[in-house]
Amino acid sequence: MSEQKLSAVEAELYDRQIRLWGIESQERLRASNVLLIGVRGVGSEIAKNILLSGINSLVILDDGTVTEEEQNKNFLINKNSIGKKIAEEVLLKAQALNPLVTITADISDPTKKDAKFFEGFTIIIATRIKTDFLMKLDKICRASNVKLIFGDVFGSFGYSVTDFHEHDYHEDQIKLPTQKRAHDGTMIKGEKEIVKTKGQIIYPELKRVIILPNTKQSIDHIKKTKRRNEYFYLMLILLEFRNRQGRNPEYLKKEKDIELLKEIKSEVLDLYEVDHSKLKDELFEIVFGEVVPVCAIVGGVIAQEVIKGVSQKEVPINNVFLFDPITFSGKEETIG
Structure with missing residues (x-):
């Protein structure tokens, strides 16, 4: 994925983010094309966060229809949407979050998609899918160098699992000041330095x-x-x-x-x-339904990992995140 130069409007809109993770990372985000499979409770939270981060495009793939339950818990769905296609109904509010992002709705069955459909994305986020399709999707992503993360919320429990293949990243670390001796023999304290360190995580299939x-x-x-x-x-x-x-x-x-x-x-x-x-x-x-606050937490974590994976800034989770429904805390596991 090549980086994309920011326009003056984008530089102003994303000013706070650029200060946080740098212009280079923001340009990587601006060049990224994201596929989100499933835009229900947790999917809507993921969509919100990645749209605000400043990606290039988002395709929302969901063949489901709006139910009364879905309308009550999904903040991207308008009133009077029951019976209509979810992917289409979330477009208006999703686009309002960031007019600079190209957003497309796809109401077809994800499992019926040709492999080539998935090859053109920078990263794919999958929710609410069976594991046979997940394994097929992971194989396609590995062959096409497309990053993949999937996750769900079941009641008060949630999780995510990441496959970023061979992922290179960098992070800023503070180098503590050292003391130097001046010509007159006095000790001079140096200044703190920000040093960019590089690393790599190799994810299992x-x-x-x-x-x-x-x-x-x-x-x-x-x-x-x-x-x-x-x-x-x-x-x-x-x-x-x-x-x-x-x-x-x-x-x-x-x-x-x-x-x-x-x-x-x-x-x-x-x-x-x-x-x-x-x-x-x-x-x-x-484990019944999708508890909205848990969707917000897990969706935020997944979106955070998407940003890390695309921008190559900071260390992503390697490779499983588990949300404890009893203590309401997050646990990381490295599996495989």
Whole structure:
């Protein structure tokens, strides 16, 4: 991705951001083309944050229609939108957030898209998809050098998983002043310096991170870590639920869905040879719907990682973020 020079209008609009992460990083953002799959609760928060950051273009890909629940929790949707296509209904408010960004709505099924469709983006953000499509998408992204991050919110729990391939980044560090001796023998204290340091993170393929029951893949590389965060397994359970049911857990089907979640829990924890007491069944009571404040937090984290990935400024998460629904704190895990 080549950098794009900022116009005078853009330089004025993004002045605060340029002061924060520098003109070079802002120009990388200005040249980026982003695909967002799914613009529901957490997706709307992601869209808001990346639009304000000053990207070049955003394609919103979502074939869903607006429900009453969605209209009540999605701040990008207007009134009287029930029954209409979500991707189209969010356009007006999304564009108002940043008129300088080109925004396009695509109401087709993401799983029916040709591989070439995904190859032209700088980064893809995926929500609400099954893992078979996720693995296909990750393979396409790796072959086309397109960065990928996906995440979701289930009730009060949320997560994100990143695959930025071989990601180069830089960060500014303060070099402490040193004392120098003057000609007259007195000691002179130097000034602090800002030094740019470079680094690289090599991310594993997602098929080495998301391994579910009934797979032929080895999990030995994941099992090596004895104290894996319990919410990593909750993420796998919820992904497997979506794979089997084609949906997220629904409150109107709560009793039946919790029983299935318990069954999947046994399969996942047996696969990873984890004591079943590590993950309490009570957690399944709080994985229904999308809690709006949690969407704001997780959406903010995902957008932050998108900005890091595109701008190459600061160290991104390597590679899993888990939002603890009990303590309301974020946990980072390196898996795979």
